[in-house]
Amino acid sequence: MIFWLASYPKSGNTLLRSILGSYFFSQDGDFSFNNLYKISQFPTQNQFTKLGIDINNDEEVFKNFIKAQELLNFENRNLKFFKTHSSLCKMHGCNFTDLRNSLAVIYIVRDPRNVVSSFAYHYSLNIDKATDTMIDKMNFQIKNNGTCTSFLGSWDFSYNSWKKFNEKGRYLLVKYEDLVSRKKTTLIKVFKFLKELGVLRNDLDMVKLNKVIKSTEFEQMKKLEKKNTFHESIIDKKTGIRKDFFNLGPKNVWQKNLDEKNRLKIEKAFEKEMKELNYL
Secondary structure (H helix, E strand, O other): OEEEEEEOOOOOHHHHHHHHHHHHHOOOOOOOHHHHHOOEEOOEOHHHHOOOOOOOOHHHHHHOHHHHHHHHHHHOOOOEEEEEOOOOOEEOOEEOOOOOOEEEEEEEEOOHHHHHHHHHHHOOOOHHHHHHHHHOOOOEEOOOOOEOOEEOOOHHHHHHHHHHHHHHOOEEEEEHHHHHHOHHHHHHHHHHHHHHOOOOOOOOOHHHHHHHHHHOOHHHHHHHHHHOOOOOOOEOOOOOOEOOOOOOHHHOOHHHHOOHHHHHHHHHHOHHHHHHOOOO
C-alpha cells in the first residue's frame, strides 16, 4: 500500500521526507540524501516505461496512473511512502489513485505568500508569473528530472482535493510553519497518525527522533547540499548551473519578499482557504 506525502510544490514536502527517511531508514537518525531518496516520487518515468507506456504521451500516462501504482504494490507488498505534487483528481476519465492502492495521505501546506517566492526561484520565474501560475486552475507540472507530467491545478485546488481522504479517516494536514516552529510537537502528531494506521509498529523512539530533528535543521541540510549534489535540484536552463534546492527556507518571509500587488492577488484568490488555515 502507498502512503502519500502530498503537497503543492515548494511547501515543505522535502522536509517531511527528510524527517521520515531519517527515522525509518537510518540506524541513528542522522539525515543523508541517500535515505531521503528512499522515499521516491510519483509519477516518475521509470514507473511507466516498465508498463510499456509512452512517457511522451501524457494522456496515456494519466490513464495508467493506477496501473503503475498496482505494479508498485505488487513489486513490494510492504507499505511505502511516495511524494507527489499531483492533485487528487480525475484526468481523461481516470482517477489519480484509489483506496485499493493507497492507505492514507499526509498533506503538507504552506502559506502561499511564502510559496510564491520559492516557486519563482526554483522554476526561474518572475514573481508575477509565479503568482499567476499558482492561481491557474489548469496548471500542469511538466515532466522534468525523470518525472512525468502531473496535474497541479491551483494552490487552493491542490489543498482541497486531498481532503477526500479525510472522509475515510486517512488524512493528516501538516503546516510547514509548524514543522519549523513546533517541530517536535508536530512530529509527535505525525507519528501518532502513523501508529494508528499500523505504519509505526513499535513505540516512538524519542532519542532517535531528537537526532532526526537536529540533523534535519535547514542549515544542516543546506551545508550538506554544498558538499554533495542533491539530484532533485533543478539545473538553470540559462546558466547550465545546478540551483541550490535549499535556498532560504524559514528565512523566506513574505513580509520582506513579496510586493503588495501580488500579495493582494494571492489573498483574494485564496481567501477562503487562507482563513481556514489561519494564514489570514
